[in-house]
Each structure stands twice: as C-alpha cells, then as structure tokens.
Amino acid sequence: MTTDTGHPLPTRYDPRQAAMLAVFGMSCLAFIDNFVPVIARDIGLWQFHAARSAMILAGLLPLAVLMGWRLRPRSWRAVAWRSFCIASAMMLYFGATATMPVSQVAAGLLSSPIFVVLISWGFYGAEIGKWRWLAVTLGFAGVLLVLRPSGDTLSVLNVVPLFAGLLYALGAVATRRYCADENEAVLVAGFFGTSGLFGVVGLLVLAGTVTDPAIDGFFGTGLQTWTSDALFWTFWQAVVSVIGIGSLFRAYLLAEASHVAVFEYAFIVAAAFWGYMLWGQVPDAFALLGMAFIIAAGVVIIKRSGAA
Structure with a gap:
C-alpha cells in the first residue's frame, strides 16, 4: 500500500486514557480467551472465526445505523x-499453536512492541x-520470564510467531498514522470482517475433507456440527471480544503506537489472574518476576508520558 509518510498526526492525544483503555481491553480478552479450549473441543479455528465475526457484524451493523455511526472508511x-x-x-x-508450544508462539506475537519502536x-x-x-x-x-520460550533449534516454524508480531506491529502503527480519522466502528468492522473472510476461506479449503478436532486440532479442523457449549462460548467470545478490541483500537487513536503497545503486556497479567480465579492455576516464581517487570514497564510509560 502506498502511503504518505508526511501525513500529520492528529491533535487528539491522551496517553493516560489510552493506557487505561488498553489495559481494560486486554483484561477483557484475557478473560474470555480462557474459554477457547472449551470451544476447541468441538469446532476448529476457521469455523470459530467465521461464526464469531458473523455474530459481531450482525450486531454492529444495525447498531451503527441506529446510532448514526459512520461505517464508510475515509481511506479504504x-x-x-x-x-x-x-x-x-x-x-x-x-x-x-497447532505445531509449536504456546509459550513460543505467544512470545513471538508479544514481540510486536519491539517492532513498533x-x-x-x-x-x-x-x-x-x-x-x-x-x-x-x-x-x-x-514476557520471556513468564513464557520462557524453549531453546530449540531455529526453524521456519520458530519464525512464524515473529512474523505475527511484525504484522501486528504494522497494524498498530497504521492505526495511529493512517486511520486516525476513522472511528472505532469502522476499525472493528474492518478487523472482524477480514477475520470472518479468512474463516470462510479456511472452511472452503477444508470443505469435502473429514476432520476431527481431537485429531486435527484447532487449526486443521473443517466445518463441524455445532454443540451447545461451542455455540454458547463463541457467542460470548463475540460479545466480550468486541468490547476488548474496540477499547484497544480506541487506545491506539489516542496515543503513539510505541506507547500503547507496551500496555498490551497487561494481557499476561490478566490471563494469569483469570487463570487462577477460574481454574486455580498458580504462576511460579519466574512468572511472578516477569509480571513485576511488565508492571514496572507500564509505570515507566505512564510516568514518562509526554516525554520523548
């Protein structure tokens, strides 16, 4: 995409509110993501994304009309x-995550703030x-202390999560620099519309094949018959995710991407909290030390907001 790197930054700027919105949004996502394993028992990734996006867009579009929100992007x-x-x-x-330890994948994705800077x-x-x-x-x-990625020999699979972090960083920078005049409804609709499209494409690719979530995993499973548990938690994934992601998108409109991205680490703290509250999971000493580092990083950003 050709962009104008001389495009001026918007006048809206509130780093403290952006930090609070980012932490709130990531806490919402951390809570509802604790129930993804329940969904993965019955359906696959592509069906999940296609259905969740359809649910969100089905609620967002009528609400946008009722509230008078603009859904036409200023820059397509x-x-x-x-x-x-x-x-x-x-x-x-x-x-x-279908072929690698989740810790390695998450560490790669959460490298996005480094790429943002x-x-x-x-x-x-x-x-x-x-x-x-x-x-x-x-x-x-x-993050490294919390997730402790293993020291396996570097391969193409090891690089995939880092590409995820790079892509996420590119999206974060684009939100602030090129989508600053867009409202949250446009950004939410764009993200979930694209996610839903990816889900439909994945289902079409797997159409005609016999798959089983227990054998093929979340990534390799095609269309399955809905169960009550999968439908229930997919619906609530849609509701809570749109709240969390909408808050995060708003945060990126209020401050520099390099500022907001650090607060996405709140996901780790919130995930540990909800894991303990919901499933009794207790972080070990290394994880607690890592969380302390993450909190310290957030405090530094808040204290230094407005400073170079």
Missing part, C-alpha cells in the same frame, strides 16, 4: 491494510527516548 486502503495486518497476525498466531523510529523518524526504550525492553524481558 488504510483500513484494508491495517485490518489485513492484524487479522493475519492473529491467524498466524493461532495457526502456529523499530518501525516508528526507522521509517517515520519518531523520537523514542531512553525511558520508552527501557520500558519496551523491560516489558519484553518480563
């Missing part, structure tokens, strides 16, 4: 590009001061 190319990047990142993330600095000349560099580095170190 910009919205299409950032939707493609973020939706592709999530597909790569979930796809890689590099993209903002290298391509747009953003002034990223030492405190923000320190916060990003500290946050990533915390």
Whole structure:
C-alpha cells in the first residue's frame, strides 16, 4: 500500500486514557480467551472465526445505523491494510499453536512492541527516548520470564510467531498514522470482517475433507456440527471480544503506537489472574518476576508520558 509518510498526526492525544483503555481491553480478552479450549473441543479455528465475526457484524451493523455511526472508511486502503495486518497476525498466531508450544508462539506475537519502536523510529523518524526504550525492553524481558520460550533449534516454524508480531506491529502503527480519522466502528468492522473472510476461506479449503478436532486440532479442523457449549462460548467470545478490541483500537487513536503497545503486556497479567480465579492455576516464581517487570514497564510509560 502506498502511503504518505508526511501525513500529520492528529491533535487528539491522551496517553493516560489510552493506557487505561488498553489495559481494560486486554483484561477483557484475557478473560474470555480462557474459554477457547472449551470451544476447541468441538469446532476448529476457521469455523470459530467465521461464526464469531458473523455474530459481531450482525450486531454492529444495525447498531451503527441506529446510532448514526459512520461505517464508510475515509481511506479504504488504510483500513484494508491495517485490518489485513492484524487479522493475519492473529491467524498466524493461532495457526502456529497447532505445531509449536504456546509459550513460543505467544512470545513471538508479544514481540510486536519491539517492532513498533523499530518501525516508528526507522521509517517515520519518531523520537523514542531512553525511558520508552527501557520500558519496551523491560516489558519484553518480563514476557520471556513468564513464557520462557524453549531453546530449540531455529526453524521456519520458530519464525512464524515473529512474523505475527511484525504484522501486528504494522497494524498498530497504521492505526495511529493512517486511520486516525476513522472511528472505532469502522476499525472493528474492518478487523472482524477480514477475520470472518479468512474463516470462510479456511472452511472452503477444508470443505469435502473429514476432520476431527481431537485429531486435527484447532487449526486443521473443517466445518463441524455445532454443540451447545461451542455455540454458547463463541457467542460470548463475540460479545466480550468486541468490547476488548474496540477499547484497544480506541487506545491506539489516542496515543503513539510505541506507547500503547507496551500496555498490551497487561494481557499476561490478566490471563494469569483469570487463570487462577477460574481454574486455580498458580504462576511460579519466574512468572511472578516477569509480571513485576511488565508492571514496572507500564509505570515507566505512564510516568514518562509526554516525554520523548
């Protein structure tokens, strides 16, 4: 996509509100994602995304008409590009979990703030001061302590999660620089529309094949008969996800991508909290130390908001 790198940044700027929205959004996603294993017992990734996106768009479009929200993008190319990047990142993330340890995949995806800083600095000349560099580095170190990716020999599969992190970072930067004049409804519709399209394509590719979630996994399973559990949790995934993702998208419209991206690490803290509350999972000492690093990174960003 051809873009104008000289496009001025918008006047709306509230880094503290952006931080709160990002933490809230990631906490919502962490809560509802705890129930993905329940869904994965009965259906596959593509069916899940196609159905969830259909549910969200079926509710969003009438609501947009009722509330008078604009759903026509001001820049089709910009919205299409950032939707493609973020939706592709999530597909790569979930796809890689079919053949790699989740810790490695998550560590790769959560490398996105590092890419955000590099993209903002290298391509747009953003002034990223030492405190923000320190916060990003500290946050990533915390992720490594929490997830502790293994030291297996590097292969193509090891690189897939890092590509997910790069794509997610590209989408995050595009949100701020090229979609700043878009409202949240446009961004949410674009993301879920693209995710739904990917889901439909995946189902078409797998059409005519006999698949079983227990054998083929979340990634390789085609269309399955709906169960009450899968339908129930897919519906609530749709409801809570649109709240969480809408909050995160709003955050990226209120502050620099390199600022907001650090607070996406709140997902780790929230996931640990909900894992304990829902399933009694207790983080070990390394995980707790990593969470402390993540929290410290967030505090540095808040204290230094407005500073280079």
